[in-house]
Amino acid sequence: MRASVAAVGPQAADMTVYFYAILFARYPDVRGLFPDNLDVQRDRLLRGLLRIVDFVDDPENLIRFCSRLGRDHRKFGALDGHYPAVGECLLASLARYAGPAWSPESASAWLHGYGVVAQVMTHAAAEDARTAPALWEAEIVDHVQRGHGIAEITVRPDALYPYAAGQYASVETPWQPKAWRYYSPAHAPRADNTLTFHVRAVAQGQVSQGLVHIAKPGDVIRLGPAQGDMTLDPGSDRDLVCVAGGTGTAPIKALVEEAARSGIERYVDVFVGARTAEELYGLDDMLRMSQQHHWLSVRAAVSHERIAGLEGTLAQVLNEFGPWPWHEAFVSGPVAMVTQAGAALARQGIPQERIHFDPFDVPVLEAALLPRQLQEPLEE
Structure with missing residues (x-):
């Protein structure tokens, strides 16, 4: 499976166009489930495939990922009968674009793998339908x-x-x-x-x-239903480090509110970053919260303007603080910032399993944008 996806890589855009073309030609009734503009949808298809392949030898995370996909797909109107159609067209597309990497063995592996994915997704959707609306x-x-x-x-x-x-x-x-x-x-x-x-x-x-x-x-x-793992463990009393860029301050502000009302005594360090001082969105709200709570510290940093205070990217500023070996970290904002800040926090002593990130613009279908281990910053 990994070999065939790697072979498709250079022609990934063409493959996704082909996939949707044959899906709609063979099964025109499914066209109504998708938006008129398919640009974003094509990208998500590829990233979803990458994530599934990433978890192919990690059953626990594969089941967890596909269960979330199944629950989320209820809002599209996806039915059990749609899954065989998608699988048929997906394998046909991979076979067309994988070239010599496609073989009877890889076809068999994909047929089995897709069957598992579809089974987990439909089961999760059925279970979710017992207790929650689709939207x-x-x-x-x-x-x-x-x-x-x-x-x-x-x-x-x-x-x-x-x-x-x-x-x-x-x-x-x-x-x-x-x-x-x-x-x-x-x-x-x-x-x-x-x-x-x-x-x-x-x-x-x-x-x-x-x-x-x-x-x-x-x-x-x-x-659609709420998603994401960037949440507080109600049984933990670890101090927190929170890093936000742009409108990524929204989930960080929510986490600080939750920490305030949890009743657990801990310290929270918040770092808010932007290119210029004018773009430091949400900073005033955070500062007001810090005036109400002695355990909350808020620092701002800008990377493209000289002002009084901290200068540099959030990753650069984080390198000046710490170490935080006993802290829990939460990072939200643009993908490159999340990756770079996560690497900086790891260098400051926070174990990878305690660095939580659900990038603001990266839902479950786009999770493959970020590596499972935040070690080196990505190129923009």
């Missing part, structure tokens, strides 16, 4: 522009929306049906069941542009 309708009740293309959007789901501080939700808007993007609530769970998301309008963003510039109170969006 939630959520009315926008507040919309505040915060400058620099960022809006704070508060929604009220039509039913209880369960999540833990630090997790993220998938969001679909009426302006781009079936295009789902991922945002973290910027707070711990509230008694009134509302959620507030921090959304930055990304250039050419299919979903973010509508949320920031079109959405208004009264509009209704849809939410």
Whole structure:
């Protein structure tokens, strides 16, 4: 399986185009499950395959990953009967583009491997359907522009929306049906069941542009189930190191709120980074929280401007602090920053298993962007 995926690598974009072309030609009824623009979907398909291959000799994590995929796919309207169709077209695409790396042995391995994946996904979806809806309708009740293309959007789901501080939700808007993007609530769970998301309008963003510039109170969006592992262990009293870049401050703020109300005495160091002082989004909120809690320390760093305080990237600034051998670390923000900051924290003594990251724009299907061991920073 790994050899065939590696062989496909140079032609990965062509393979995913071919996959969707034959899937829709052979099974036209599934076309309605996908957005009109398939660019993001093609990328996610490849990254999902990479993640499955990454876990092919790690049954525990493979089952966990595929179970999450199965639960999340309920929101697309995926049915058990769709899985054989996808498997047939996936193997046909791999066979076409893997070249000499494709053999009867690799075909057999993929047939068996995909069968396991499909079985785990359908089982997880069926179990989830017993207790939870596939998605939630959520009315926008507040919309505040915060400058620099960022809006704070508060929604009220039509039913209880369960999540833990630090997790993220998938969001679909009426302006781009079936295009789902991922945002973290910027707070711990509230008694009134509302959620507030921090959304930055990304250039050419299919979903973010509508949320920031079109959405208004009264509009209704849809939410998929909460995902992510960047959550506090309720049984742990370790001190925390939290690192945030950009709108990655949202899940970090939620974690700090959760730490405050947990009743467990521990110290929390928060590092917030940006290119310039004006882009230090969310810093004021963090500083206000630090004034309320003696155990909370907040530091800001900028990398492209000389100001009083800490200068440099978050990874560079983290190298000046520590060591933190007994701490738990949480990192959120752009993928390159997460990887580089994670490596810096590891150098400061935090074991890899205690460095938690669910990058703000990387849901379960895109998790292959980050290595399982954060050792060396990625090139941008």
